[in-house]
Amino acid sequence: MRILVTGGAGFIGSEFVRGLLARRTDRVTVLDALTYSGNLANLAPVANLPGFHFVRADIRDADAVGRAMAGQDAVVHFAAESHVDRSIASATPFVTTNVLGTQVLLDAALAHGVGRFVHVSTDEVYGSIDAGAWSEDQPLDPSSPYSASKAGSDLLALAYHRTHGLDVVVTRCSNNYGPYQYSEKLIPLFVTRLLRGEQVPLYGDGGNVREWLHVADHCQGVELALDKGRSGQIYHIGGGTELTNRELVGRLLVACGRDWDAVRQVPDRKGHDRRYALAVDRIRDELGYAPRIPFDEGLAGTVAWYRDNPGWWRPPAGAAGEHPAGA
Numbered sequence: 001m002r003i004l005v006t007g008g009a010g011f012i013g014s015e016f017v018r019g020l021l022a023r024r025t026d027r028v029t030v031l032d033a034l035t036y037s038g039n040l041a042n043l044a045p046v047a048n049l050p051g052f053h054f055v056r057a058d059i060r061d062a063d064a065v066g067r068a069m070a071g072q073d074a075v076v077h078f079a080a081e082s083h084v085d086r087s088i089a090s091a092t093p094f095v096t097t098n099v100l101g102t103q104v105l106l107d108a109a110l111a112h113g114v115g116r117f118v119h120v121s122t123d124e125v126y127g128s129i130d131a132g133a134w135s136e137d138q139p140l141d142p143s144s145p146y147s148a149s150k151a152g153s154d155l156l157a158l159a160y161h162r163t164h165g166l167d168v169v170v171t172r173c174s175n176n177y178g179p180y181q182y183s184e185k186l187i188p189l190f191v192t193r194l195l196r197g198e199q200v201p202l203y204g205d206g207g208n209v210r211e212w213l214h215v216a217d218h219c220q221g222v223e224l225a226l227d228k229g230r231s232g233q234i235y236h237i238g239g240g241t242e243l244t245n246r247e248l249v250g251r252l253l254v255a256c257g258r259d260w261d262a263v264r265q266v267p268d269r270k271g272h273d274r275r276y277a278l279a280v281d282r283i284r285d286e287l288g289y290a291p292r293i294p295f296d297e298g299l300a301g302t303v304a305w306y307r308d309n310p311g312w313w314r315p316p317a318g319a320a321g322e323h324p325a326g327a
């Protein structure tokens with residue numbers, strides 16, 4: 001199969017590409033604009049494989065997208081502006097990349113007769129839930145410009161299925177963690193700062209609850225959706241480990257050999273969702289999905305990866321702008 005992977009130089013997309021090419025003979029073209037969070041080093045392990053091809057392009061560029069789309073059998077669409085704090089500071093790139101960029105890709109997929117289009121999305125499109133877990137039928141109620149732009153892109157993808165018969169599958173996952181994550185998101189931000197002996201910022205009372213999913217488990221779910229998902233369907237991909245941010249930080253402090261003196265409380269994020277929780281019955285029952293990596297094992301491996309790969313996340317002396325947005 002020939003697969004176009006957008007955003008394949010980012011955290012999750014590169015895990016998907018590395019994993020796929022290690023196990024399968026598909027031909028993979030990564031299309032990525034290499035924004036601040038895209039990094040070709042993430043693809044170094046597969047860069048010389050015959051089945052791998054890289055195109056530096058923006059998903060909003062219809063001509064470039066059309067050229068890359070020609071001859072593809074499937075699309076797995078990860079490319080997005082992905083950090084909530086950045087969307088609060090400036091929503092424009094979120095709307096143009098996440099909504100318009102997705103529409104450009106859907107049009108190109110249609111024009112080139114591409115088969116399956118897997119659209120990768122997030123639990124954040126549902127807003128916040130105090131108790132229980134969302135099913136895939138839950139109405140969308142996003143809180144941030146990021147989640148609103150993802151909700152818009154989900155609806156567009158599903159509309160192309162309903163209107164044009166495009167073979168779309170949408171996945172929505174919980175919070176990912178693992179190696180190669182740009183160090184502005186909570187876990188890599190905290191780990192890299194703690195390892196350097198610096199302080200870390202904890203939002204509000206630290207009581208926000210997130211469900212943690214190892215990036216390799218997420219990619220297992222995306223691959224199942226690609227191979228066996230029902231056309232026009234939405235699948236949740238959850239990790240099953242619910243923690244408050246305060247509980248998570250406690251574990252990170254232990255893993256990095258620091259104590260609570262390293263943590264400073266900062267004013268809460270605007271519009272901060274209190275809790276997310278996904279029911280995963282559909283993907284488990286239909287596609288046989290089950291997360292494989294226990295959280296404690298995955299977290300220890302992640303901390304070890306950042307400890308062992310300082311060259312990946314540590315900027316050259318004098319460089320600025322490493323942590324522009326905070327946790």
Ligand SMILES: NC(=O)c1ccc[n+]([C@@H]2O[C@H](COP(=O)([O-])OP(=O)(O)OC[C@H]3O[C@@H](n4cnc5c(N)ncnc54)[C@H](O)[C@@H]3O)[C@@H](O)[C@H]2O)c1
Nearest residue numbers: 007009010011012033034035037038058059079080122176
């Ligand atoms: N990280 C999470 O916990 C999480 C959770 C739920 C859903 N998601 C979704 O998973 C997908 C991947 O997230 P991630 O954490 O790997 O993000 P990331 O920020 O690490 O990677 C995004 C990639 O997209 C590329 N990109 C951004 N704008 C582009 C554009 N206009 N044209 C082409 N490429 C562009 C970047 O260069 C980067 O390589 C996103 O769609 C995100 O919404 C992520």
